[in-house]
Amino acid sequence: MDYLKYWIPVLVVAMSFGGFFVGGDWVWLGIASFPVLAVLDTLTPNDYATRRMSNARLANLPIWLCAVGPVLLYVAFAWCLSHHDLNNWQIFGGVLSLAWMGVIPLIPAAHELYHMRGIVPRTVGRYSHLCILDCTRDIAHVVGHHIDVGTADDGDTARRGANLYGFTWNAFLESTAYAMKMESGALRKKGLHPWNIRHRVYRAILAQLVFQGILFAIGGWKGTVFGLCAMLISRFWVESFNYFQHYGIVRLPGSPIGRRHLWNHLGWFSRTMAFEITNHADHHLNSYQVYYKLQPHREAIVMPSVFVCFLAALIPPLWHEGIIKPALKRWDTEFATAEERALAAKQNAEAGWPDWQNEPGLQVGRSATVGV
Numbered sequence: 001m002d003y004l005k006y007w008i009p010v011l012v013v014a015m016s017f018g019g020f021f022v023g024g025d026w027v028w029l030g031i032a033s034f035p036v037l038a039v040l041d042t043l044t045p046n047d048y049a050t051r052r053m054s055n056a057r058l059a060n061l062p063i064w065l066c067a068v069g070p071v072l073l074y075v076a077f078a079w080c081l082s083h084h085d086l087n088n089w090q091i092f093g094g095v096l097s098l099a100w101m102g103v104i105p106l107i108p109a110a111h112e113l114y115h116m117r118g119i120v121p122r123t124v125g126r127y128s129h130l131c132i133l134d135c136t137r138d139i140a141h142v143v144g145h146h147i148d149v150g151t152a153d154d155g156d157t158a159r160r161g162a163n164l165y166g167f168t169w170n171a172f173l174e175s176t177a178y179a180m181k182m183e184s185g186a187l188r189k190k191g192l193h194p195w196n197i198r199h200r201v202y203r204a205i206l207a208q209l210v211f212q213g214i215l216f217a218i219g220g221w222k223g224t225v226f227g228l229c230a231m232l233i234s235r236f237w238v239e240s241f242n243y244f245q246h247y248g249i250v251r252l253p254g255s256p257i258g259r260r261h262l263w264n265h266l267g268w269f270s271r272t273m274a275f276e277i278t279n280h281a282d283h284h285l286n287s288y289q290v291y292y293k294l295q296p297h298r299e300a301i302v303m304p305s306v307f308v309c310f311l312a313a314l315i316p317p318l319w320h321e322g323i324i325k326p327a328l329k330r331w332d333t334e335f336a337t338a339e340e341r342a343l344a345a346k347q348n349a350e351a352g353w354p355d356w357q358n359e360p361g362l363q364v365g366r367s368a369t370v371g372v
Contacts, residue, residue, distance in 0.1 A: 023084030030097025078219025102234030150251030161351025
């Protein structure tokens with residue numbers, strides 16, 4: 001039964017293909033899954049079950065389909081534009097469907113592939129990011145984020161007081177700049193010029209040009225232009241999702257990463273559609289651990305559905321007052337170490353937030369080692 005759960009994202013991608021094949025208003029099928037999944041994930045109880053899966057090939061098959069499928073969806077949409085007389089409303093729906101499939105399930109599937117040890121899955125994972133205009137994303141993620149998570153050096157960890165809009169733009173810039181810097185540094189260590197032809201950015205650009213050429217050959221200028229629109233929406237949408245899984249968490253640079261340094265979203269559909277990327281804590285303790293062996297962090301602060309978090313963050317006061325401040329207040333007083341509480345207090349002051357660590361009658365640090 002556990003194996004079948006992870007075919008739900010494959011089904012959603014297949015429905016998107018069907019919508020593009022039929023044309024008309026059916027092109028909205030992909031993005032229509034967003035509100036449906038949001039409602040289902042919110043209404044169903046959190047899923048703390050450990051997966052009973054041992055067959056790696058069977059478990060990874062939907063991963064491969066969900067990494068490659070959304071890339072091919074761009075080809076399908078280019079074909080749809082050349083074979084169906086879509087109006088502006090329908091084109092808009094098709095672009096949103098492409099963008100959403102480029103977020104979920106593509107990013108979690110690609111993420112799983114480029115965390116594998118084999119060169120083939122890592123390569124496929126990297127270049128499936130054609131859909132978000134970022135075929136060097138794994139550099140900043142693996143080399144930077146997994147080392148710096150929770151610290152001021154991590155562009156994927158939002159500081160307290162930051163809103164979704166400013167964070168997303170900054171994350172876009174920082175992840176790109178960091179990947180370029182790290183790749184150039186690796187070339188220097190080999191005695192090569194930092195912008196030597198071996199720099200991965202050139203291969204990324206070439207791959208993107210070839211892909212855009214294919215879209216143009218099939219769908220003309222519409223296939224290229226509207227494909228690029230979907231990629232840009234996907235890219236910023238993807239950056240925004242880091243906002244919910246790391247917001248406000250603090251960690252002393254160089255200190256061990258613990259389960260408490262991540263927010264988890266353990267809704268049934270969140271875990272299933274995102275191949276456990278929202279069951280995040282164990283992944284940061286062992287980045288090579290396969291998705292179906294990650295253990296839910298039962299002692300963690302319970303967060304709402306990731307869909308609820310995203311929609312709430314679109315209205316910053318709602319996100320801050322209704323969701324994240326109460327969670328961080330508990331994190332500071334129950335989960336943080338003394339050094340982390342000092343960092344948290346500083347960020348709270350800079351954000352203009354209350355000094356809840358010194359509230360009368362509040363017992364601070366009573367279980368600071370929980371979830372380490």
